[in-house]
Amino acid sequence: MRRHDPNNNNGGAPGHSRRDFLRGSGLAAASAVLTGGATAAVEEAGAVQEVGPKVVSSAVEITLKVNGQEHKATVEPRTTLLDTLRNRLDVTGPKRVCDRASCGACTTIVDGAPVYSCTTLAITCQGKTIETLESFDVGEKGVPHAFHQNDALMCGYCTPGFVTACKAMLDKNPNPTLEEVRKGLDGNICRCGTYIGVLQAALNAAKAMKGA
C-alpha cells in the first residue's frame, strides 16, 4: 500500500519509516480496545448499515473503497476520513492543513463529488467510492502534468487539494470557461498565491483530457 510516488519504484531504503511506526502503534492501540470487550461493537458496526439504529460506542472495523481497492481499518466514530486515509491506509495525498473545512488541502472525491475529508467521518463513508489523487493519470493528459507544466505551485502543500478539486470539476464540466474554473476551485486556498498558474493549469488540463 505504499504509493507515495507512483514513478518511484526503486523501493527505497529498507527498515522502518516514521509513518510505519505510527501506523503500527495505532493498530496496537486499536487491538487493545478490541480485546477490551469491543467485539460487540464490531458486530454493531456491521449492523449500522442493515438493521437500523444501533449505537456504536468504541473503535470498530470498517471497510472503505479507496481508489478501486477495498481496505479495512479500525476507527473510532470520531475519526475523520482524512485521518483514516493518511494514518491508517497510508494514502497521504490529501493533506491535513486547517482541519476545519476551510482550506481545501484535504479535498477527496466521494461518490463523484469533491468534499473536505477533514470534516467527514470515516464511519459514514462505508459503501461509498472514495478517490484520491493517487489514482489520477500522471501522464501528459492528466491534471497533475498540467499543474507541473504551468508552474501552478510553490510550496506545494495546497497542490493535492487543488489537483483533486480540478479533476472533480473537469469530470463534471469538461469545457469550463475561466469563470467556471474560478467558481469550481473556490473551495481551495493557496497561501503562496499561485492562482494564475492554477487557473491556467485547469484550462490546459481540460484541453489535454480531450486529447487536443
Add this chain to the structure above:
Amino acid sequence: MNAFDFAAPTSVEDAVKLLDGQNTAALAGGTDLLGRIKDQVTSPQRVVYLKDIKASSGISGDAGSGLTIGAGTLLAAIVEHKAIREAYPALWQSTTEVGTPQIRNMATLGGNLLQRPRCWYFRAGNGLLAMKDGKSLVRGGDNRYHAIFMTDGDALYVNPSSLAVPLIALGATATIKGPKGERTVPVEDLYQVPRTDKDSELSVASGELLTKVMIPPARGKNASYEVRQKQAHDWPFVLASVNLTMDGDKVSASRIVIYGVAPVPWRSNAAEKSITGKPVTMETAAVAGEDATEGAMPLSMNAYKVSLTKTAVKRALLAAVGNRYWEV
C-alpha cells in the same frame, strides 16, 4: 475531538428516538457541527447521523404548486434544480454563494438553517451572550461582524443562515418532528432571541428533527443581493432578499428580509411599507433601502453595515424587476 457514540438510523422515527436524551447532536453535512466538536464548543455524547435517511432528502413539486425540500437535501442539489433557479432566484442565488463547492456537496438545507452563530466570542467558548463579569465582550470588543438591530438587548451575534433569509421572504414553512409529534411553523419561528446563556437561539429542541421545508407557489418577483468581503468561503456581510407581489407595475405586497444585521433574520417592516404601492425604480428602491435602516443602532465597529443594508435592499429590489445596473 472528544469521543462520542454514533448511530446512523435510516428512518426519521428512529432518529427522533436516538436524539431523545441528554447531550445528543444531529449530524448531516457536518460542516458546522464537526468544527464545533473539534473546538470543544459542543461536546455531544451521542451523534446521530442523518444522511442515511433517504426520506428526508430530495426536492418535489414545482413553481405552480409550491416546492417541498427535504431537510437532508444537499445545497448542491438546490443549485442544480431548474425550477428553483427559474422561479425562486432569491433562494437559488443565496445557495450558490454558500461556502465553497466542497461545502455545498456536503452541507444540507436543514444544517444550513440550524447552524450555530459564527460570533467569535461564542466560538471561543464564551456562550451566545458572551458576557464576562457582567460585561458584554462583544460591546467592548471586536464587533465588526455583529448586529446593528436589536442591539439594546444582550444577544449581539448575527443569525448565520443565509438561506433562512430568502426562505422567509418566500413565506416558507418548516416541519419539525419530535417525541411529541409533528409541527409545521413559518421558517422565522425556528429562531428566537436568548435571554440567558442557558437559552438556545433555536426553537428546535435538541430531541427534535427538522424534516422538510415547504415553499408556497411562486407568484410575483423575488431576488437576493449579497454584499461580501470574499467571493467564496465566507458568510456574507449583509444579504437582502425580497419577494414582491405585483399589481401591474406597482408592488401590492412585499416581504423584505435582511441577513447579517440582527440575532434573527431581520424582517424589515419599514422597507416593506416604503415600497408597497409604488413601482420599483432607482428612486423608490433607494428610498426603501434608506428606510430599511430605520432604528439601526450599530455597535462601536460596524456602522458600515448601515450603508451595506441600504445598498443590499436597493439592489435586491431592483434585481427582482430585472434591473442589475451594477453589472454594467
